[in-house]
Amino acid sequence: MMLFSSAEAVDYKEEIRPILNKKCFKCHTGPKAKGGLRMDASDDFAKRIGGDDPLIIPGDPAKSILSIKAGLPSSDGDAMPPPPARERGAEAMTAAELTLVRQWITDGAKFEAGSADASPATSPTTPATGAAPMVAEVRTWSNSGGGSLKASFVALNGANVTLRKEDGTQFDYPLANLSPESQALAKQLGGQ
Ligand code: HEC
Structure with missing residues (x-):
């Protein structure tokens, strides 16, 4: 079965984020997000659209774990929200919401970095087309939680x-x- 692509692409910020916010954010935001899945942090979320460990496969909602889990019946233990949470009031996506999410994925899961959280955006500097941006040296950063x-x-x-x-x-x-070493490095590179 194929979904028709709509004339107007589904907009993440206007249409998808509010659904995730209502149905999924309760458990999938912040540093303690369930299953390690953060939907509120744009960089975390964007990284899982395509990539090595995809939550969403652009163009293919039938293979995207996010839409698969959201669409499972509550009798299925892998459904999201998890069935026990549903008994305590967590609501699943409605059929209409799920259709919209699938449509967004079919359309390529367009997602502007910065649209998933309210932190000051990086917008004016992001798409550096034309003159190649100064290629800064890639370094390893570590955070206070031991991640790198x-x-x-x-x-x-x-x-x-x-x-x-x-x-x-x-x-x-x-x-x-950041870890103390990485903080020091950022300050050094930032000229502080
Ligand atoms: C009541 C809490 C709760 C809610 C609400 C919830 N989830 Fe989850 N979610 C979990 C838990 C717990 C896990 C980790 C265990 C697991 O994978 O079953 C998880 C894991 C996941 C995973 C697997 C993550 C991975 O990296 O493989 C996906 C995808 C997911 N949730 C999607 C959703 C979606 C979409 C919604 C909204 C429709 C949602 N969840 C709502 C608790 C929740």
Whole structure:
């Protein structure tokens, strides 16, 4: 079965995010997100659209774990929200919501970085077309939780450091959440 693509692409921010917010954010936001799946942090979420460990396969809702789980009947233990939570009032997506989510995925799961959270966006600097942006050296950053990430330094702005991943996506990260070594490196590169 094929879904028709609609004339107007489904808009993530206007149409999809409100659904996830209502039905999924309760358990899938913040550092303690269930299953390690954060839907509120744009960089975390964007990383799982396509990529190595995809939640969403652009163009293929039938193979995207997000739409699969959201569409399972509550008799299925893999359904989202989990059946026990449904008994305590967590609501599943309605058929209309699920159709919209599937349509968005069919349309390519367009997702603008920065649209998933309310933090100050990195917009004016993001798509550097034309003159090649200065290719900053890729470094390994670590955070206070022991995680690490390879990215190049872009800027230090107040309490956040802007980093660019190797796939070109840029995001802001709170300086205070980096390891002391990485904080020192960000300050050094930011000229502070
Ligand atoms: C009441 C809490 C709760 C709600 C609400 C909830 N989830 Fe989950 N979710 C979990 C838990 C717990 C896990 C980890 C265990 C598992 O995978 O079954 C999980 C895992 C997942 C995973 C697998 C993550 C991975 O990396 O493989 C997906 C996909 C998912 N949820 C999607 C959703 C979607 C879509 C919604 C909204 C329709 C939703 N969840 C709502 C609790 C919740």
